[in-house]
Amino acid sequence: xxxxxxxxxxxxxxxxxxxxxxxxxxxxxxxxxxxxxxxxxxxxxxxxxxxxxxxxxxxxxxxxxxxxxxxxxxxxxxxxxxxxxxxxxxxxxxxxxxxxxxxxxxxxxxxxxxxxxxxxxxxxxxxxxxxx
Amino acid sequence: xxxxxxxxxxxxxxxxxxxxxxxxxxxxxxxxxxxxxxxxxxxxxxxxxxxxxxxxxxxxxxxxxxxxxxxxxxxxxxxxxxxxxxxxxxxxxxxxxxxxxxxxxxxxxxxxxxxxxxxxxxxxxxxxxxxxxxxxxxxxxxxxxxxxxxxxxxxxxxxxxxxxxxxxxxxxxxxxxxxxxxxxxxxxxxxxxxxxxxxxxxxxxxxxxxxxxxxxxxxxxxxx
Numbered sequence: 001x002x003x004x005x006x007x008x009x010x011x012x013x014x015x016x017x018x019x020x021x022x023x024x025x026x027x028x029x030x031x032x033x034x035x036x037x038x039x040x041x042x043x044x045x046x047x048x049x050x051x052x053x054x055x056x057x058x059x060x061x062x063x064x065x066x067x068x069x070x071x072x073x074x075x076x077x078x079x080x081x082x083x084x085x086x087x088x089x090x091x092x093x094x095x096x097x098x099x100x101x102x103x104x105x106x107x108x109x110x111x112x113x114x115x116x117x118x119x120x121x122x123x124x125x126x127x128x129x130x131x132x
Numbered sequence: 133x134x135x136x137x138x139x140x141x142x143x144x145x146x147x148x149x150x151x152x153x154x155x156x157x158x159x160x161x162x163x164x165x166x167x168x169x170x171x172x173x174x175x176x177x178x179x180x181x182x183x184x185x186x187x188x189x190x191x192x193x194x195x196x197x198x199x200x201x202x203x204x205x206x207x208x209x210x211x212x213x214x215x216x217x218x219x220x221x222x223x224x225x226x227x228x229x230x231x232x233x234x235x236x237x238x239x240x241x242x243x244x245x246x247x248x249x250x251x252x253x254x255x256x257x258x259x260x261x262x263x264x265x266x267x268x269x270x271x272x273x274x275x276x277x278x279x280x281x282x283x284x285x286x287x288x289x290x291x292x293x294x295x296x297x298x299x300x301x302x303x304x305x306x307x308x309x310x311x312x313x314x315x316x317x318x319x320x321x322x323x324x325x326x327x328x329x330x331x332x333x334x335x336x337x338x339x340x341x342x343x344x345x346x347x348x349x350x351x352x353x354x355x356x
Contacts, residue, residue: 020246024272024298026344027279061247063268063300080300120302 002032005041005066005075012045013064019053020061028066031075031130040104041077041126044112047101048079048124056083056122073131082121144260145169147185149178149208150222151194155245159189162249166256175203175211186260188212189222189243192234206237213238220259222252231270232340236332241265264325272298273344274328280343282335283327293320 006025013021033041045064052062060083067076105112109128116122147169148159156171169185172178174194190212194204203211212219218240225231226244234242241264243255255265266274275298277283278291286294289310296306303321307314332340 022268022272022300024269024275026272026276061268061300065272065299078299082300082302117305120305121300123299123301 001035003035003038004029005031005033005068005077008033008038008042009045009064009066009077012042012049015046016049016053019049021049021064022061023064025064025066028068028075028077031066031068033128033130034108037108037110037128040101040108041110041128044101044105044110044126045077045079052079052081052083052122055086056081060084060121068130073129075128075130077126078123079125080121080123085116085118085121087116087118143167144187144257145183145185146187146189146220146256146260147172147178147183147217148189148222149173149175149194149212150189150191151196151199152191155191155222163253163256164249165253173197174199175208179211179215182215185217187240187256188217188219189256190219190239192221192223192225192230206233209234209237209239218259218262220255220265226267226269228269228273229340231267232273232332235264235266235270235329236335238333242267242270263322264329266325266328268298268300270328274298274324276344277328277331282331282343283324286324286327290320290324293317294324297321297324 005028009023009025013023049062052060060081062079062081065078065080068074069076102112105126111127113125114122145167146163148156148171150156150171151173156173160168160171170178170181170183172181175190178188190208192205192208194202194208209219209221219238220241220243221234221239222243222245224245231242240259241255243252243265244267258265271294274283275294278286278294292310293306303314303317306312307317310317
């Protein structure tokens, strides 16, 4: 069974009604992931949102943006908060993906990238192949 | 039509129309860089007094206290705009079709009540300067419209900025990445917002539903 990426995003958000999350996912309407890949992406998204809740600060808003590049046959999920951010050299303990979530993404050929800047916020990007 | 948007002394003046007493009284205390030009519980009160104001902060729902038969929703936006005011819709409504409809019928901007006061004051100042202020959800809709082949006259740079803003990238970060000044990125952003507002105002609701996959509205009934 396949799962639509926008649905995965909306389901992952459900436990974070305390965060001002803005889902922008319509560009990825066509993307459907295998069940185990969907589970890995969902778990990783939830991990990131937990990190936002713990580290980003109370005023942070969060944008969950999903996209699909048909030419590259690649989907992308961006999770960006405009919270306090941090220096890359001093990543707070526990920030980023847990080993379990990161390993699960790798096993399903989903890449992850973390970028943060103090005073600007933090961005986590997941990318994976989706050949239609 | 009278022109209520000219501020002779440079100070930005905003009037508030909201049926919630806490919002009216709270903003009177919280707005520090914006001059409060008056608070009203309904549009009728605003129009009757017609205070000089650069921006009207307008809630869409004005019947929370059980009142009936008053102007609200689309009619409120249209009435305030027809009186010469720039309207910044101030609400918690987040449904995309409602947000799009606000801009389509003449609102100059939207600000969510959940946002920090500083963000609200920024939005008020921008609207006072004649800019269009849209929420992240509408920036996402603008990106969707551009990807569907609308907004064709956007320049490549403007598309890059739209792509980045839809993902929430900070203006400063975009400027650094594209080797532009923050001012230039903001200029691009303002042009994109204006272009998107023009697009919303010239397309039928059916077109928007078909092209962008957004559903019909139900909060814009012209009460009264």
